[in-house]
Amino acid sequence: MRLLGYFRSSTSYRLRIALNLKGLDYDYVPVNLVTSEQKDTAYTSRNPFGSVPMLEADGRDRAQSMAQIEWLEEAYPEPPLLPTAIEDRFTVRELAYAIATETHAVNNLPVLKYLADPLGHSKDEIDTWYRHWLKRTFDPVEARLAQLGTGEFLFDAPGLFEVVLLPQVYNARRFDFDFSEHPHITRIEAACLARAEFQRAYPDNQIDSPDYKGPAGE
Amino acid sequence: MRLLGYFRSSTSYRLRIALNLKGLDYDYVPVNLVTSEQKDTAYTSRNPFGSVPMLEADGRDRAQSMAQIEWLEEAYPEPPLLPTAIEDRFTVRELAYAIATETHAVNNLPVLKYLADPLGHSKDEIDTWYRHWLKRTFDPVEARLAQLGTGEFLFDAPGLFEVVLLPQVYNARRFDFDFSEHPHITRIEAACLARAEFQRAYPDNQIDSPDYKGPAGE
Numbered sequence: 001m002r003l004l005g006y007f008r009s010s011t012s013y014r015l016r017i018a019l020n021l022k023g024l025d026y027d028y029v030p031v032n033l034v035t036s037e038q039k040d041t042a043y044t045s046r047n048p049f050g051s052v053p054m055l056e057a058d059g060r061d062r063a064q065s066m067a068q069i070e071w072l073e074e075a076y077p078e079p080p081l082l083p084t085a086i087e088d089r090f091t092v093r094e095l096a097y098a099i100a101t102e103t104h105a106v107n108n109l110p111v112l113k114y115l116a117d118p119l120g121h122s123k124d125e126i127d128t129w130y131r132h133w134l135k136r137t138f139d140p141v142e143a144r145l146a147q148l149g150t151g152e153f154l155f156d157a158p159g160l161f162e163v164v165l166l167p168q169v170y171n172a173r174r175f176d177f178d179f180s181e182h183p184h185i186t187r188i189e190a191a192c193l194a195r196a197e198f199q200r201a202y203p204d205n206q207i208d209s210p211d212y213k214g215p216a217g218e
Numbered sequence: 219m220r221l222l223g224y225f226r227s228s229t230s231y232r233l234r235i236a237l238n239l240k241g242l243d244y245d246y247v248p249v250n251l252v253t254s255e256q257k258d259t260a261y262t263s264r265n266p267f268g269s270v271p272m273l274e275a276d277g278r279d280r281a282q283s284m285a286q287i288e289w290l291e292e293a294y295p296e297p298p299l300l301p302t303a304i305e306d307r308f309t310v311r312e313l314a315y316a317i318a319t320e321t322h323a324v325n326n327l328p329v330l331k332y333l334a335d336p337l338g339h340s341k342d343e344i345d346t347w348y349r350h351w352l353k354r355t356f357d358p359v360e361a362r363l364a365q366l367g368t369g370e371f372l373f374d375a376p377g378l379f380e381v382v383l384l385p386q387v388y389n390a391r392r393f394d395f396d397f398s399e400h401p402h403i404t405r406i407e408a409a410c411l412a413r414a415e416f417q418r419a420y421p422d423n424q425i426d427s428p429d430y431k432g433p434a435g436e
Binding site: 044048049050051058060062063064066067068070071074075086087089090093094096097098100101102104105106108110111114119121125129132136137139140143144 | 262266267268269276278280281282284285286288289292293304305307308311312314315316318319320322323324326328329332337339343347350354355357358361362
């Protein structure tokens, strides 16, 4: 498998975590979003969305991170990213899809670029926008986690929820989001960051990051 | 089952189609988004996201439309909204999740409201925003459909893709989107709108629509 991504793209980060949790080997191929490499015809002929991550797996170029992850879960079921019971699977997906649609999508790089040009907003206004959508989703996610009474992870082991949560928490820390009222989210964050699968997936530990200092954990 | 929704909410529309395709009986309970009924404590204590649709089913208040639909597919598998083969399921999800995350999420009502206030954008600027994100997803969806060589539907019968597509096409027509280069999308639209499951789910045919003229097809 090859994962075409960008170190700081949170959907690329999702896929790195998911592949690591599945124990699947993959080659990470950086796509430079700053120079818009993902808009080249050579790329869009394979992925018309012009997006990262693109997962080359089992003879097919796959776009859309949530579809990629649901596919990984079906094609490579062990270890699972979703619990077995239908009700528990709903619990995970409700929170994962809330973050994917209501925070990530609205704070994605193309949207932030549009706010700057053509809409002409300042960095301060864009940062306020960013934190607004984080809070609007992290508050109810925190409320649901409190209702559920979670431990280190939403269920026994990290899965789809943690795959989607951690990249968004990483972004939130870059934008100085105030996590003082989110003890469940930050406890899960700490438990995930202690694990090798998440460390190897971490943006700063990717070869296209300016902070790259060699493979994580070596 | 009870579906708490709003006639023009495209995620509520998704659920109405999905429930109809499954042949499941449900009561439709309007939630008035214009008076922000979904922000009342009585509502948010059950759905902390303060969003529609909320699906009351099997003793649980369920938020997040994509999680609701994936749950319906697992809890009520027949007739299916996803094909059987893993590769075909990926085909459907790639396109459905592209629309859910890259168009719908960015054009959702809370985002449009934020563009108006506090950001102060005019109706023209917001309409341009809306069409920008429609085009950015409908173009690659159309390209994928051309690659796949689809007929009336993406597969043999309407499923998750059509459930997500039709509400977005409805919105697009309200915003005068130019569909002249999207023959696959408009062919699938026409095939869906000819079916009773889609007609009964149509926004204008809901009791909270000002255009309501009685149950569809009677």
